[in-house]
Structure formats: structure tokens, C-alpha cells
Amino acid sequence: MFDQEVRLERLLARHRDVTVVEPLAGRPALIRRDQILVAGHDVPAAEDLVRRWYDSRQEEDGVTRLRLRSPAKVDVCELAAQLGGEGRHRRLTVSPNHLVHGQPLWWSGPADLPRPAAPLPAPQAADGTAATDSTAATAGTAGTAGTAGIASAQGEAAPPRREVTVAVLDTGLSPHPWYEETDWYAEQRDEVTEILDSDLDFELDAQAGHGTFIAGVLLQHAPAARVRARRVLGGDGVGDEVDVIRALSWLASWGRADIVNLSLGCHTFDDRPSPVLSRAIAALGRRTVVVACAGNAxxxxxxWPAAHKSVIAVAALDADRRDRAWFSNYGWWVDACAPGVDITSSYVRFDGARPTVNGIDPDAFEGFARWSGTSFAAPAVAGAIAGLAATGLSAVEAADRVLDPAAASTLPDLGVIIRS
Incomplete structure (x- = not known):
């Protein structure tokens, strides 16, 4: 376990323009000081209203970041509330720039460090094709092997299959035997490579390998899926709301993602969804399914964004896969739960400086690790949806079936149980 106060101090020391805000007692949030995010159509009006504190603006994909003069000491949360308006309907689409965090580690939550694990065999599609095969995108998936087998036994034609693309917005992807020979990885390898030791202290950054691990969980459930990575978190697991919005806007323009996995999130200053982030999610369209982790507090x-009504929020089950993992968030807004404790998946290769203890090197990784957190429950659900969608369904149809409470067990405040 971690001393969370120490972790928060380290985060604030590393990100010196970050501050803790607590407009609601006992409900803190992290934001970038002197920054507000504005949706494009509201920028002129917002600029006019903040002109006395205005410093500069930065155009991003799908959003504009307004920077305010630091000496003015503007409370950007109060300002966003005033610009947005009171009540259910907002006037301007404005938000502070919240920090988002990968989940297993969050400054008020628990989870653990990744631990070296023995290698796992490469995920196999229904026809025995490994995910490392560049033709695997047209093969079946582990989640639908039974369907194909029944059809064959009955002499019926197997249902038509299709490629399913899952976007993973995270820390990036490191090379791994499970997918490094695929065409989809070759297309993006250089732009998404993870940064493992950004501070050059000969130790893995706190969440280095997070994206690689998530991709492995996804492929274990849907070996034929095509992964489209986008780096929005640093190796410390910290990113900005604005970077997530930019990535979502890019995906909306790209238009080829069936499913988006977001194993990250934050609490907002007012416990309401960020209207700017909500707009970016809506721009993906109704044919794209968004899955997000419920968090580890x-x-x-x-x-957020898991609690957004258009997003599938995923909590973590405990090691027995029968109840909530003690660290997992829960509530009326959670849609599903999946295993999230001691998950084994693909990871980076790295040998750190920590000494061997009882004959075990705690930071010598050979491409596999065990890790816990709602971060790893989310791609299990995304993979289940991708596997079913590969049989010819749309992602939305597949999600409706996977999350159908009439066909699966449920738990209060955890939603539909996805155990496999």
C-alpha cells in the first residue's frame, strides 16, 4: 500500500501548476491553475467575459484552452460555474482543466504496483489463429468460439465476421510479442511508444506499461481486435482533460473506432460531468461504444467520464470474482463489473535497480505482469463487446447483449457481472 499523502505531494511537486480544490467539503479534485477549457462555438463569448484576466489562448482539437494571468488569482472553478450558469442547463460549454489519472493508482485511492509474472500463451482466435498473425483481424474471437463450433457441428455456415477496432487512450503501447507483428501496430508504433523512465531514476514510472497491459487484457478477450492507441497519460499515470478531449476529437474525425476504452478518469470540482468532455464524447456518434473504469477510491x-450516462462504467470484482474489490468505486452509475484483482497481462521489458528479495527480483519484467485496479476490469468488458461484435453485430448491439441484465447476474451498485 502507499502513503497517499506522500503520493499527492510528489504529484504536486512534479506538476507545479496543479492545485487541489474542494468547493464541496470532503470532495476534492485536481485542476490546472489559471486554465479553463471552452468548446469552440463558445470561445468568443467566453473570451469577452474573462478579458480582465485574459492572458492567452491555445487552440486544440475540439477545444480551446484559455490561460488566465496568474497574479489575478482567479478561482477557475467559480468562474466556470458562473460562465456555465446554474441549474440543469448550461449557458456556455466551459470547464476547468481537470487532471485525469490512470486507475490503478490515484491520489486518494489504493491499488498496487505491477509485479513480474510468468509468460502467458498468445491469445488465440476461434480458429486457432494467434493474435500476432497479421491476418488475425479477420479471424474469430475467444469470446465467440462456442458459436462458431456449434454452427460447424450442425453443418451451418459460420456467421460473417468483421474487423473490430478498439481505441485505447492511455500511456501508449510498448512492443510485445502478442501484437508487434500485426499491421495495426506497425502503423502506429513510433507515435505511441510508451515512456518508461521519464525522470531517469532507473525505475519504472508509476504507471509505465499501463497501456500495454490494457491492450493485453483486451486481446485476451478479443484476439482479433485491432487496437488503435493514443497517448494521453504520462508514465506517472497523470494527464489532462484537454488531452483526452483532443484524442476523442481525433477519433471522431477518424471515424473508425467501434469501441473506446478509457482506463482513466477524475472527480470534478462540482461532481457534475465536464460539459467540454461530454461534448467530445457525444461527437463520437451513437455507433461508437465508450467503456471507462469506475475508479479506485x-x-x-x-x-468521470465513467459516470456519464452514455459511457459504460466498469467496477472491479475481487479475487474470487464474487463481490466488489475493496478498492473499486461503486454506485447507481456503474453498469458492469469484471475481474480486477491480480490480473495477468502483457507488459514491458525492464530491469530496474531494486535489489533481489528472497531470491525474487521485484522489478525485473520480461514482458508480463500482474496488476490490480478498475483499469483492468474496463478492457475485459470492452473485449467482451469487441468479441461479440466481430460476429457481425454493431458495437452497440454487442454491448446491449453483453450488458443485458435479463441474461446475466447482477450485483447492487456494480451492474452486470462479466466474470470470463
Whole structure:
């Protein structure tokens, strides 16, 4: 376990323009000081209203970041609330620039460090094709092997299959035997490579390998899926709301993602969804399914974007896969739960400086690790949806079937149980 106060101090020391805000007692959030995000059509009006504090603006994909003069000491949360308006309907689409965090580690939550694990065999599609085969995108998936087998036994034609693309917005992807020979990885390898030791202290950054691990969980459930990575978190697991919005806007323009996995999130200053982020999610369209982790604060406080009504929020099951993992968030806004404790998946290759203990090197990784967190429950659900969609369904149809409470067990405040 971690001393969370120490972790928060380290985060604030590393990100010196970050501050903790607590407009609602006992409900803190992290934001970038002197920054507000504005949706494009509202920029002129917002600029006019903040002109006395205005410093500069930065155009991003799908959003504009307004920077305010630091000496003015503007409370950007209060300003965003005033610009947005009171009540259910907002006037301007404005938000502070919240920090987002990968989940297993968050400054008020628990989870653990990744631990070296023995190698796993490469995920196999229904026809026995490994995910490392560049033709695997047209093969079946582990989640639908039974369907194909039944059809064959009955002499019926197997259902038509299709390629399913899952976007993973995270820390990036490191090379791994499970997918490094695929065409989809070759197309993006250089632009998404993870940064493992950004501070050059000969130790892995706190969440280095997070994206690689998530891709492995996804492929274990849907070996034929095509992964489209986008780096929005640093190796410390910290990123900005604005970077997530930019990535979502890019995906909306690209238009080829069936499913988006977001194993990250934050609490907002007012416990309401960021209207700017909500707009970016809506721009993906109704044919794209968004899956997000519920967070690791052991709380029912809404965690965004998972708590958004158009997003599938995924909590973590415990090691027995029968109840909530103690660290997992929960609540009315959670849609599903999946295994999230001691998950084994693909990871980076790295040998750190920590000494051997009882004959075990705690930071010598050979491409596989065990890790816990709602971060790893989310891609299990995304993979289940991708596997079913590969049989010819749309992602939305597949999600409806996977999350159908009439066909699966449920748990209060955890939603539909996805155990496989």
C-alpha cells in the first residue's frame, strides 16, 4: 500500500501548476491553475467575459484552452460555474482543466504496483489463429468460439465476421510479442511508444506499461481486435482533460473506432460531468461504444467520464470474482463489473535497480505482469463487446447483449457481472 499523502505531494511537486480544490467539503479534485477549457462555438463569448484576466489562448482539437494571468488569482472553478450558469442547463460549454489519472493508482485511492509474472500463451482466435498473425483481424474471437463450433457441428455456415477496432487512450503501447507483428501496430508504433523512465531514476514510472497491459487484457478477450492507441497519460499515470478531449476529437474525425476504452478518469470540482468532455464524447456518434473504469477510491462518488450516462462504467470484482474489490468505486452509475484483482497481462521489458528479495527480483519484467485496479476490469468488458461484435453485430448491439441484465447476474451498485 502507499502513503497517499506522500503520493499527492510528489504529484504536486512534479506538476507545479496543479492545485487541489474542494468547493464541496470532503470532495476534492485536481485542476490546472489559471486554465479553463471552452468548446469552440463558445470561445468568443467566453473570451469577452474573462478579458480582465485574459492572458492567452491555445487552440486544440475540439477545444480551446484559455490561460488566465496568474497574479489575478482567479478561482477557475467559480468562474466556470458562473460562465456555465446554474441549474440543469448550461449557458456556455466551459470547464476547468481537470487532471485525469490512470486507475490503478490515484491520489486518494489504493491499488498496487505491477509485479513480474510468468509468460502467458498468445491469445488465440476461434480458429486457432494467434493474435500476432497479421491476418488475425479477420479471424474469430475467444469470446465467440462456442458459436462458431456449434454452427460447424450442425453443418451451418459460420456467421460473417468483421474487423473490430478498439481505441485505447492511455500511456501508449510498448512492443510485445502478442501484437508487434500485426499491421495495426506497425502503423502506429513510433507515435505511441510508451515512456518508461521519464525522470531517469532507473525505475519504472508509476504507471509505465499501463497501456500495454490494457491492450493485453483486451486481446485476451478479443484476439482479433485491432487496437488503435493514443497517448494521453504520462508514465506517472497523470494527464489532462484537454488531452483526452483532443484524442476523442481525433477519433471522431477518424471515424473508425467501434469501441473506446478509457482506463482513466477524475472527480470534478462540482461532481457534475465536464460539459467540454461530454461534448467530445457525444461527437463520437451513437455507433461508437465508450467503456471507462469506475475508479479506485472505494467510493460511490461519481467518477468521470465513467459516470456519464452514455459511457459504460466498469467496477472491479475481487479475487474470487464474487463481490466488489475493496478498492473499486461503486454506485447507481456503474453498469458492469469484471475481474480486477491480480490480473495477468502483457507488459514491458525492464530491469530496474531494486535489489533481489528472497531470491525474487521485484522489478525485473520480461514482458508480463500482474496488476490490480478498475483499469483492468474496463478492457475485459470492452473485449467482451469487441468479441461479440466481430460476429457481425454493431458495437452497440454487442454491448446491449453483453450488458443485458435479463441474461446475466447482477450485483447492487456494480451492474452486470462479466466474470470470463
Amino acid at each position: 472505494a467510493s460511490d462518488r461519481p467518477f
